[in-house]
Amino acid sequence: MLFPKKTIGLDIGSHSIKFVVLKKSGKSMSLVDLGHVPLKNRSIVDSSIEDPEAVIEAIENLFSVAKLKKGEVVASLSGPSLVIKKISLPKMPPEELEEVIQSEAEQHIPFDINDVNIDFQPIGDRVVQGDGDDEEEIITTDVLLVAVRQELVEERRQVILDAGFIPIIFDLDVFALENLLEHNLGGFGEQVVAIVNMGASFTNVNIIADGVTEVTRAIPGAGNKINYDIQKEFNVAWEKAEELKKGISLGNISEKKVVEVIINSLEGVCYDINRMFRDFIDNSGRNIDKVYFSGGCANIVGIEDLIRNNLGISTEIIDPFAKINVDNKKFDPDYIRQVAPIFAVAAGLALRDYDDKGLS
Ligand SMILES: Nc1ncnc2c1ncn2[C@@H]1O[C@H](COP(=O)(O)OP(=O)(O)OP(=O)(O)O)[C@@H](O)[C@H]1O
Ligand SMILES: [Mg+2]
Known part of the structure; x- marks a missing residue:
């Protein structure tokens, strides 16, 4: 790349809207700007935008304070209206896979197939024993299936456009966090890790094995x-x-x-995370090596101990700026340290390559 390229990650959360601007120059990444603005309570409920005017105004205010030129942004979605599922299909040519996925998806999606936006990613082939009489080995392809209600993508696209920006990619919060952690760790290798993002409405959890999200859940219960x-x-x-x-x-x-x-308030959430982890461990026969924590609730004093004691797995709060150059003269290190967990999703979005394909 000849010229440094700026990318903007925009995280429209139900408690606050955040943005992170990064400048990429070769392999090096620096922080250009970041900001957040609280959102009027109940402007977004269950991932759905209830008060578009409030959201548009908040995005406009946020960027006018930052004096940022309007342009392309990478945005995201989260919550229980998303389906992310790993499915296995017999190996077939890519064109055929695309067709088969559409009909396969219907079995896995609890919404009307005509109302959803489907995306998929082949994640690898496996040789398995066939169950026919001849017990012949067959090759299967594991595919990560992602389905989002079209309406949710559209209403987000509209508020971003109305605020004067162009949403070039729609990602999912869990993938943005996976992207960030991969950047921080320089790859996952053999590790199995989980990310717990505890915001205001939901606690989004994903388990990453062999470098891909294997399971994800939006557990009700977080800051609100x-x-x-x-x-x-x-x-x-x-x-x-x-x-x-x-x-x-x-x-x-x-x-x-x-x-x-x-x-006491987090007891149910801890129970659900524990059950999700147990199911994964039982089904895969693998352990979870580490739990990474992000979102505003990561700032609650003692939360890491609470999660660690509940799960019996070592924990760490994600530092979104661990592998991003941050100019200490421009950004107060104390402030950055304090707000870091809430910027994890926005940083993961800004790290996305604009050439990547998203949900849109
Ligand atoms: N220092 C802090 N101590 C305790 N809680 C905090 C702190 N800072 C933020 N929070 C809480 O974190 C939550 C907001 O987190 P975050 O910004 O990750 O949520 P969001 O992305 O807006 O919401 P969601 O993703 O659930 O729609 C709020 O409930 C807020 O009260
Ligand atoms: Mg959030």
Whole structure:
């Protein structure tokens, strides 16, 4: 590449919208800018944009403060309305695979096939024992099937266009995080790792084995649920609950009591993650070597210990800027360290090669 190229990752979360701009120069990557703006509560519910005007305004404000020229962005989707599934098919030519996937997808997708956007990626071939009388060996291709409700992609595309940007690729949060971690680690090798992204609405979890996402789930319960539980326990307003969760403005409420509410609130999420991990370990016969943690809830004091103790697996909070040059004169290192977990998805999106094919 002759000229450095800038890429923008735009993460439209239900709690806040974030962007990361990176400059790629050969193999080296530097941070050009980043920013986030809170979103009015309930503007996005269950991944669906309920208040497009609020989202458009937030994107416009975010980028006008950053004085960023409007252009192409890589955006994403997350939540329970996505289906990501590994399926095995007999090996066949690529053109045929494309046709077969469409009919196969119908069996795996709980939505009307005409309303979904389907993407797939062949991830490797395997030789398996046939189940016919002759027990002949057959070659199968493992394919990662991704299906997203078309409506969700369209409403996101529209708010981004209305805010004056061009969504050049639609990725998924879990793939953006996989991309980021692969960049940080320089590849996964033999490791089996999981990523737990705990934002406001959902805790998105993916397990990566042999360098690809094998299983993924959007578990209900994250920052918003903690706020509801704090509100209920202490009879306080949403904003106060948000502060209590962050360990500020405690007044006469004991810190220990708040921590107890947070631990209880996350009990269901921990149980679901544990069950997902057990299923993976039972089905694959492989262990999970490490759990990487991201999202705003990674900032909750003691959360890493809570997850580690619950899962019995070593944990680490993802540093999205571990392998990105950050100019200390331009960006305060303390600030970057503090906000890092919320920028993981946006950084993973900005790391995407614009030439890659996405969901759109
Ligand atoms: N310092 C902190 N301590 C505790 N919680 C925090 C802190 N910073 C952010 N959070 C919480 O993290 C959540 C927001 O995280 P994040 O920005 O990853 O979510 P989002 O991407 O907007 O939402 P989602 O992906 O679920 O739609 C909120 O519930 C917020 O209160
Ligand atoms: Mg998010």
